[in-house]
Amino acid sequence: MTYLLSIIVFLPLFFLLIFCFVPSQQSKIFKMGSVAVTFIQFVLSLVAYLVLPKGEQALIGITDMATLGLVEKYTWIDVQIGQLGRFKIDYFLGIDGLNAALFVLSTFVLWIGSVSSWEIQEKEKGYFSLYMLLSTSVTGCFVALDFFLFFLFFEFMLLPMYFLIGLWGGKRREYAAVKFFIYTFLGSIFILIVLIGLYLSTQSFDMLAMTQLANFRPDTVFHPANDFTLFSFSTREWAFILLFLGFIIKLPAVPMHTWLPDAHVEAPTPISVVLAGILLKVGGYGLIRTAYCIFPEIAFQFSFYVALIGVLSMLYGAFVALGQTNLKRMIAYSSVSHMGFILLGLASATVEGINGAIYQLFSHGILSSMLFLCAGVIYSRTHHLEMENYRGLASKMPQYAVLVTLAFFASLGLPTFSGFIGELMVFLGAFEAGAVGTLPLWLPMLSIFTLLIGAGYFLWTLQKMFFGKFSVKESIRVEALTDLTIREKLMLVTLGVLAVVFGLFPSLILNVSNSSVEYLVKILQAK
Incomplete structure (x- = not known):
């Protein structure tokens, strides 16, 4: 298993090269190939997850796992350049407690997205070629431990997503694609500024080395001993702020969220699944891996502001979702609300809160994909998403109604579902932080109202669309409202089962994440 992670990451690129030589008319080859590749990625990532040692404090001991093939580190670029001296970039991949579950999630959702992509009926060669490029970029983001390599994968995600939305999306696809690109590219610029500063301060792009203050040169801008300030903030504070802004655009959080509803509404269904199920998680993971691990004292210092933005996102997203009439837009705003839990959990700086944030990232990946x-x-079936166009769908599509009901109840955080575990742990961490004075108690108390509002918009949508006397808009053909196909049942039932499994057995995730989180909390609370 020496090259296990590389095989998982770059397998789609190998098939992308094969796709280039396949005639455009052979659509089944592209569809079957995509499903096969992403399924192999998922199986191999699951193998990596299962052999990952439990209890490893991977933030400081990840190289000990190299014998298992879970770490790959080779010199990629090593040259002498002028005043910079040695310019070195490593090909550094690895998984630990912070990224293992999200890595498996990414491969699983990519597989679900490829199965869903069988509905694509035009320009299949271009679509599935871009999907393969996206698969490599996304999985690479979750395992890259060299900051330059991470940034490279992060940037490459923009290109396939831009074209997949802009070419295969809805009526306003060009607007949504451009808005997505501009927002995310702005976040990339913020991250790049910090990336350059970190390299100049450490002469390395190694993200694990950057967590150790001893690796920072005392005469550089990101060393705490340097008293350089700009607008009353130190350079380390500015670095945290820029990383925070860069990643909450991707998360997204209020007020950097406005690209998300447009992108979701216009994107084809498989791309909405990947966008909500994986790409938003890159924002949360990047925030943990960089801003929180590299600048822990600043993260702790800014806990109140991080929590405040999280709670604002939770409430704002929930209230706006309550007023939506478009089904996809309602789900998109619910995602904004649920991503606020991530920030609240991180701001708590507790083991429960940060574990809850990671669990919420994982759980939301499953539930948002299902939604x-x-x-x-x-x-x-109808090419309409306005909720007012439907009434009493349960009488015509009973299997569909059952699975929608399950998805809605799981998403509003009922016990026995994965969403309940993540939200509960975030609340436990937030109230613990409030009890010791890290956060004001009114923040977690206010955030609880999100659950009530969430129940409101999910139950209102369920009642309005699925129950009562059957009726649809005149332009909708009743005969088109057929129940689920085998392919649709495969995807939805699989996701529904996972939502229950991870709601009943949270240790499947927590046993791997807990030790890394405990180490992170120690360095946060030591500052």
Whole structure:
């Protein structure tokens, strides 16, 4: 298993090269190849997860796992350049407690997205070629431990997503694609500024080395001994702020969220699934891996502001979702609300809170994928997403109604579902932080109202669309409202089962993440 992670990451690129030589008319080859590649990625990532040692404090001991093939580190570029001296970039991949579950999630959602992509009926060669490029970029982001390599994968995600939305999306696809690109590219610029400063301060792009203050040169801008300030903030504070802004655009959080509803509404269903299920998680993971691990004292110092933005996102996203009439837009704003839990959990600087944030990232990946697939089912039949166009769908599509009900109840955080575990742990961490004075108690108390509002918009949508006397808009053909196909049932039932499994057995994730989180909390609370 020496090259296990590399095989997982670059397998789609190998098939992308094969796709280049396949005639455009052979659409089944592209579809079957995509499903096969992403399924192999998922199986191999699951193997990596299962052999990952439990209890490893991977933030400081990740190289000990090299014998298992879970770490790959080779010199990529090593040259002497002028005043910079030695310019060195490593090909450094690895998984630990912070990224292992999200890595498996990414490969699983990519597989679900490829199965969903069988509905694509035009320009299949271009679509699936871009999907393969996206698969490599996304999985690479979650395992890259060299900051330059991480940034490279992060940037490459923009290109396939831009074209997948802009070419295969809805009526306003060009607007949504450009907005997505501009927002995310702005975040990339913020991250790049810090990336350059970190390299000049450490002469390395190694993200694990950057967590050790001893690796920072005393005469550089990101060393705490340097008293250089700009607008009353130190350079380390500015670095944290820029990383925070860069990644909450991707998360997204209020007020950097406005690209998300447009992108979701216009994107084809499989791309909405990947966008909600994985790409938002890159923002949360990047925030933990860089801002929190490299600048822990600043993260702790800014806990109140991080929590405040998280709670604002939770409430704002929930209230706006409550007023939506478009099914996809409602789900998109619910995602904004649920991503606020991530920031609140991180701001608590507790083991429970940060574990809850990671669990919420994982859980939301499953549930948001299921929600957008549910929206895609009705759209594929009628090409309408306005909720007022439907009434009493349960009488015509009973299997679909059951799985939508399960997805809605899981998303509003009922016990026995994965969403309950993540939210509960975030609240436990936030109230613990409030008890010791890290956060004011009114913040977690206020955030609890999100659960009530969430129940409101999910239950209102369920009642309005699925129950009561059957009726649809005149332009919708009743005969088009057929129940789930085998392919749709495969995807939705699989996601529903996982939502229950991870709601009943949270240790499947926590046993791996806990030790890394405990180490991170120690360095946060030591500052």
